[in-house]
Amino acid sequence: MAVPIEDYALLSNCRTAALISREGSLDWLCLPRLDSPSAFAALLGDEGNGRWQLRPADSDATCTRRYDEDTFVLITRWTTDDGVVEVHDFMPIEPDAQIDVRRTDLIRRVVGVSGSMTMQQKLTIRFDYSRGMPWMRQTGSKKHPCLVAMAGPDAIAIRGAALHPVDHQHEGELKVQAGETQDLHLTWFPSHRDMPDPLDVDDVLEVTKHWWQKWADRIEHHGPHHKKVVRSLLILRALTNHETGGIAAAATMALPEDIGGERNWDYRYVWLRDAALTLEALLDHGFLSVAERWREWLLRAVAGDPSDLQIMYGLAGERNLGEWELDELPGYEASAPVRVGNGAATQYQGRCRG
Known part of the structure; x- marks a missing residue:
């Protein structure tokens, strides 16, 4: 089990x-x-x-x-x-x-x-x-x-x-x-x-x-649920790449939206929408430097023709995030297929925030 x-x-x-x-x-x-x-x-x-x-x-x-x-x-x-x-x-x-x-x-x-x-x-x-x-x-x-x-x-x-x-x-x-x-x-x-x-x-x-601890001590929060807020912000920092500034949507891949189902996507990439929400949370709690680093990451990632803008990129701004299935892994609670990469990178999502 x-x-x-x-x-x-x-x-x-x-x-x-x-x-x-x-x-x-x-x-x-x-x-x-x-x-x-x-x-x-x-x-x-x-x-x-x-x-x-x-x-x-x-x-x-x-x-x-x-x-x-x-x-x-x-x-x-x-x-x-x-x-x-x-x-x-x-x-x-x-x-x-x-x-x-x-x-x-x-x-x-x-x-x-x-x-x-x-x-x-x-x-x-x-x-x-x-x-x-x-x-x-x-x-x-x-x-x-x-x-x-x-x-x-x-x-x-x-x-x-x-x-x-x-x-x-x-x-x-x-x-x-x-x-x-x-x-x-x-x-x-x-x-x-x-x-x-x-x-x-x-x-x-x-x-x-x-x-x-030094990073956590910089958090500007004086409202309720302080420990939960601090731990949540720490997790957002843990998902922010130390070298590139790219902010991953998740630490895992292929965990199912529904147990036993096929919607098992790889979320280890930078969604412009998700990263924008993460930045909003970090900025609200005093982390301007993280936002500045992500802005630099964004300018590198989207360089080129604006018509080629993607909804997501790799942690260093990679664009080729081709999706394929792994037969060697049975999936969480047999939720298959296990997918690596994400084909949504080439989708047009006009209502995405970011």
């Missing part, structure tokens, strides 16, 4: 986004950009389409979760009869001057709170919307294990705990005592380049929390 969509939590580095289920599984992640092909796509199928699960081995474990204040650091607190553990999931974000597009990282920090707990990992990586079965190889050492997956232009390294092949996936366990911290570290990089060095997790965690 599919995970309810509302049970997913969003992670973001303002270049791409990940979805983590309440059961601790990473079920959606496109790399390196939001509109790139997926490496984890269980959201639109099952574990065989790409999933990284991290949860207690005890099937009776219970959990609560929250974001760390006004950030996209997700804290999941697991409780069993033997102990309490927290998993801190986040995607490191870099200040503008330090953006490195040659890598994308996602970190799962396991923190022992009390007692002890055995955590179980199950990992399946499938590049290119589940069409790319990677070569897998073990590197590193017994003390510092590293599993590398590689297919076509993409490579992913998983560091931090030993993983062993089991029936076309990799599994492993780690035992965490009270006061201990263990970091599991995913790094995407172009397969033709050397594997990047691991990050200093303590450092990037603080930088990431500070970056999000």
Whole structure:
């Protein structure tokens, strides 16, 4: 049975986004950009389409979760009869001057709170919307294990705990005592380049929390429902590309308008209408700089003959958003076909705002 969509939590580095289920599984992640092909796509199928699960081995474990204040650091607190553990999931974000597009990282920090707990990992990586079965190889050492997956232009390294092949996936366990911290570290990089060095997790965690909190502190809102307003604006920022200024309509593709139906569109692009509404919300809360960046994006995207204006573009202003169907993904709750790209880019919609 599919995970309810509302049970997913969003992670973001303002270049791409990940979805983590309440059961601790990473079920959606496109790399390196939001509109790139997926490496984890269980959201639109099952574990065989790409999933990284991290949860207690005890099937009776219970959990609560929250974001760390006004950030996209997700804290999941697991409780069993033997102990309490927290998993801190986040995607490191870099200040503008330090953006490195040659890598994308996602970190799962396991923190022992009390007692002890055995955590179980199950990992399946499938590049290119589940069409790319990677070569897998073990590197590193017994003390510092590293599993590398590689297919076509993409490579992913998983560091931090030993993983062993089991029936076309990799599994492993780690035992965490009270006061201990263990970091599991995913790094995407172009397969033709050397594997990047691991990050200093303590450092990037603080930088990431500070970056999000500093942005949230600029929000000008003094009315009711303050926390909901702040979280909503944070999500809009998460959908705004850090490099180009393009504002995506959604972090996902092919989620159905009706369960089991065919209206399963790819929304990882910039609709002029949707972006205009997003900008209105951001401007109403003090974010003039975001509007200025999007204006620059817009001028680049629509350059040329006005008669060629489109209703949507790619995150960097790409115009060719041709649509096709994926047979390799069965769809959310078997809602097929799964569509990539969006043929509406060439439609004329005269009543669109934007």
